Amino acid sequence: MWLIFIVLHLGLLVPLSLSCPSACVCLPNGDVTCTGGITEIPHLAANQTFRLKLNNTLIKILHPKSLQPLVFLLRLQISHSPLATIHPEAFYGASQLKSVVLSSTNISDLPPRVFSSLENLEQLYINKSQLMSLPADIFKHLVNLTELDISMNQIANLDARIFQNVTKLTYLNLGKNFLQMIPQMMFHNLRQLKSLILSSNQLRTIEEGSFDHLNNLLLLMLDKNQIQGIPSRLFWHMPSLLILTLSSNQLRYIPRETFYYLPNLTKLTLYKNPLISLPDQLVGHMPRLQEFYLYNTNLITVPWNLFANMTGLKSLHLHYNEKLISLPKDVFSHLPNLEKLSLRKNILQDLHKDQFSSLTKLRSLNIYGNKLRSLSAKIFQNLHSLTHLQLNNNNLNNLPGDIFAHLTVLKSVTLGHNQWNCTCSILDIAAWISDNRNVVTDLHDVLCHEPYHLINKSLVTLTNDSLKCGVTTTGDLHVTMTTEEIQAYSSERTTASFFTDIKNISNVATNTILSTTVPPVHRTLQTLSSTAYTFKKPHTARSMPNVFYDTVVLVNGPDIVHNNRRQGWVYLWTVPTSGAYSSFLMALHVVLIITGVLLIIFSAFAFYHLHKALWKTGMTLRHQTIKTKRLRSFNGKL
Incomplete structure (x- = not known):
């Protein structure tokens, strides 16, 4: 028995090796691949040709019944060839074909009944060609067709009846054509359809009810069109839908409840739409949604409950919104499973201290390129899983020193290209940066923005001495005493009583340094937030050094200090330089x-006009006096 099988097998191989053309490669499993200068279907061993690939050939036409000799051929592929003409009877005698792929050809039109003999065909690809239209009954006899791809052509219109007989279709790709409208009834018989691709067309609107019978659809791609409006119930009859793309359209508004009744959706894209606002009731229950893309819009903010029904969301892309200036405090409060959040390149100016408090599984947070001026010390306190954080290219001028204290697994953070104000108050965060150089990945860009004399100085090089700060950094008011004054004063009073006197005289100097040794030249007094401080001049020089009115200085502080003296008191007025x-x-x-x-x-x-008026009055009086004297003199002579 085995001997007979071997003989038969060798007998099948002999004609194969003898009949394989020089431009082809014939394999024992029935795969034949031909390339080069052949101009028609080659002569092959019929009983050994199951799959035929004709790539990069010179075939320009398929002649009548050109496949009839290959009675066992199941799959035909012709790609990257100048094929332009298919005879109406080209596939006659090849009814056994399961797959026909005509890709990257010059086909511009097809005979109406060219596929009428392919009743067993399951897969038909006529993509990347020059088709401008299709006959209404072109697919009439393809009752077993499950996959149809006519993408990347130049089709502008399709007849509403074109798909009415291909009821077993599960995959339909109409992408990258010039379709301007979809007839309402065109997909109504495609109840088994699972993937529908309409991307990269010129669709402006889609009629309500167009997708009502696609109950088994898993993928719907409507991106890269010119859709300006959609009916509110357009997607309500697709409960199995997993992926929906509406990106790169012209949507300015989306109706309320548009995304209701999509409980199995895992990916939703709305990016690159000129959206102005979103309704509060937009998204229904979507516990399986894992990816949501909402960027490149005109949104100023988003509804507080936008993500409330997306409890399973893992990746949220809310970036490149050039008008997004604020976010509601609780907008992320229903996303306990979120792992990646991108807010980069918006214009966010402030974030609430509890903005991310619910994102306990967050691993990546990107806030690069916003307008943030400050952050609360508690803003990251619940992000125990965060490993990557981007804060660069904002307007940050300082950060609390313990802002990253709870990020125990942090691997990288970017802080460069901010407006760091290198005063004494920045030393805490500068110390953290210095201790975590391996975590700050853009260390060379973390530079001082002000004051002027420290511009472009690295934060990691800042010290108390370089900023001329005191031993403590609890305030910006520094009291300076010369060594001679300290020695003179300390010879009669202890250091403790010296600071006790300061505390008794000034109601605003608290938490002083209770050292038992002679104080150094610079001591820092912690001041309250009052707008005016008063200090009484001591009655005798020996009872208190001349501290408050001759040696009060402001070191590296942003406030303007003004003082007045009156009746022995010195009044210090502080005015913030900003706000x-x-x-x-x-x-x-x-x-x-x-x-x-x-x-x-x-x-x-x-004064000028008064002087002029007085001068005129004087001149008038003078003339009157002279006239009177002359009149009297004349009367006397008479």
Whole structure:
């Protein structure tokens, strides 16, 4: 028995080796691949040709019944060839074909009944060609067809009846054509369809009810069209849908409840739409959604409950929204499984301290390229799984020193290209950066932005001495005493009583340094947040050194200090250099100056006219006096 099988097998191989053309490669399993200068279907051993691939050949036409000799051929592929003409009877005699792939050819039209003999065909690809239209009954006899790809052609219109007989279709690709509309009834018979691709067309609208019978659809791609509006119930009859793409369209508004009744959705894309706003009731129950893309829009903010029904979300891409200035406090509060959050390249200015408090599984957080000016020390306290954090290219001028204390598994953080204000208050975060150089991946870009004399100085090089800070950094008011004053004073009083005197005299100096040794030249006093501080001049020079009115200095502080002396008291006034209060005072100062200048000009003008009026009055009186004297003299002579 085995001997007969071997003989038969060798007998089959002999004609194969003898009949394989030089431009082809014929394999024992029935695969034949031909390339090169052949211009028609080659002559092959029929009983040994099951799959035929004709790639990069010179075939321009398929002649009538050209496949009839290959009675066992199941799959035909012709690709990257100048094929332009298919005879109406080209596939006659090849009814056994299961797959026909005509890819990257010059086919511009097809005969109406060219596929009428392929009742067993399951797969048909006519993609990357020059088709401009299709006959209405082109697929009429393909009752067993499950896959159809006519993408990357130039088709502008399709008849509403074109798919009515291919009821077993599970995959349909119409992408990258010039379709401007979809007839409402075109997909109604495709109840087994699982994938529908309409990407990269010129669709402007889709009629309500177009997808009502696609109950088994898993993939729907509508991206890269020109859709300006969609009916609110367009997707309501696709409960099995897993992936929905609506990106790169012209949607400015999305109706309420558009994404209801999609409980199995795992991926949703809305990016690259000029969206102005989103309704509060937009998304229904989507516990299996894992990826959501909402970027390149015109959104200023998003509804607080936008992600409330996406409890299974793992990746959220909310970036490149050039008008997104704020986020609701609780917008991420229902995303306990989120692992990746991208907020980069928005214009966010502030984030609430509890903005990320619910994201306990978050591993990657990207806030690069926003307008953040500060962050709360508690903003990252619940992100125990965070490994990658990007904060570069913001407007941060300082950060609390313990802001990263809870990020125990942090592997990388970027802090460069911010507006770091290198005063004494920055030393805590600078120390953290210095201790975690291997974590800060853009260390060379973490540079001072101000003050002027420290521009481009690396934060890791900052020290108390380089910033001329005191031993402690609890305040910006520094009291300076010369060594002689300290020695003179300490010879009569202990250091403790010295600071006790300071505490008794000043109601705003607290938490002083209770050292038992002679204090150093610079000591820092912690001040309260009052706007004015008063210090009484000591009655005798020996009872208290001349500290408060001759040697009070402000070291590296952002506040403006002004002092007045009256009846032995020194009044210190602090005015912040930034903020609404500072702007008000500056505006008031300018108004007062302008008012003073105007008063001076007005006074000068008034004095000038008064002087002129007095001069005229004087001249008039003088003339009257002279006239009177002359009249009297004349009367006397008479």
